[in-house]
Amino acid sequence: MNILILGSGGREHALAWAVKQNPKCDRLIVAPGNAGIAMLAECADIDILDGAAVVGFCGENAVDFVIVGPEAPLAAGVADACRAAGLLTFGPSAAAARLEASKAFTKAICDACEAPTAAYARFTEAAPAKDYIHRQGAPIVVKADGLAAGKGVIVAMTEAEALAAVDDMFGGEFGAAGAEVVIEEFMEGEEASFFILTDGETALPIGTAQDHKRVGDGDTGPNTGGMGAYSPAPVLTEAIQRQALDEIVLPTIRELARRGTPYQGVLYAGLMIRDGRARLVEYNCRFGDPEAQVLMMRLGAQALDLMLACAEGRLAGVRANWAGDHALTVVMAANGYPGAYAKGSQIRGLEELPEDSRHMVFHAGTAAREAQIVAAGGRVLNVTARGASLREAREAAYAMVARIDWPGGFCRSDIGWRALSE
16 A cells, blocks of 8 residues: 655654565555655655645545544544545544644643643633742742644743743744643652553554653753653553543543544653553643654554554554564753754764664664765654663663764763653
């Protein structure tokens, strides 16, 4: 079959890598792709936020299956346009994707289905938001309601930080995403990611992972889009996964179906674990980045079979088959990230690294320039490895990092530290 993946980051490179291994894949196109993706698939220059353009491209190229990678096209209704045109599509409708596109919507869903989450309040003006912060005190969490590319969440350890975050959001720093603000209780515990495929009725858990959001070692510095991840996440025990499924995920799926907006695709639940129980931090309506990189390394070719079963509404008869191993990815980012950073610096040594079922460098923000690979974003490379143990996977990943010659980039040196220090 001919398959189109929408997106251009490390998540989409990982998805393409897994899909390409499956014999069901005859032709693979990624739009717009990046320099790494271009080494294994065709890349197409189309506007992935324009549903009509995507549908037209699929018609011209006899595309059989569309996989929507990032959240923005989902929120823009691209999956709806594809389905309306009769295309088999993996990804939720715009209405269901509000679980990520609107923090306030997610809170309303949690209220309706009694899913455990942080206490919160919603605001459309700065003054009452600041009054609420003064009453609640710090630490406290301030979130832009809409999509902000993973950067619209401020974990404020002081009232001054929280008040400044309110000013920034209502002042336009996050554009339309900050027109409404959700302020939440600060939840203590350990955060981890739980991934579920659902066709609107059946929920199929497909793995756990733990991201590293802070830019510096020991989880210090500002939040980023993610500086590394590993899978599985030991903190998400089978018992906690069952509790999260029964009390959070399944009630959410049922509530969305009750509202006439059934959810089809991957549901990524960010959970806070404390005292053996999980509470919902947030939902994402797509695979995490960089969590997808470690999940795809462990799933391999079966990832396509699982996504097809999800899109075709037949998850009830499917299961994910896991090897008993571990995967870890290290994000290499441009100097200065998540603040201002330069583009265009050359990256050397990639061609000398192994690329196989146990070692991969997924490109997140790269471009090809005169036969050279250059940095074209903030998070640039995802250096990923599998191992029989998490420690073995980490050693393999960092051994690859050491062979990359890129003075313009940096990475954390402690990915996996929580699990390895236990």
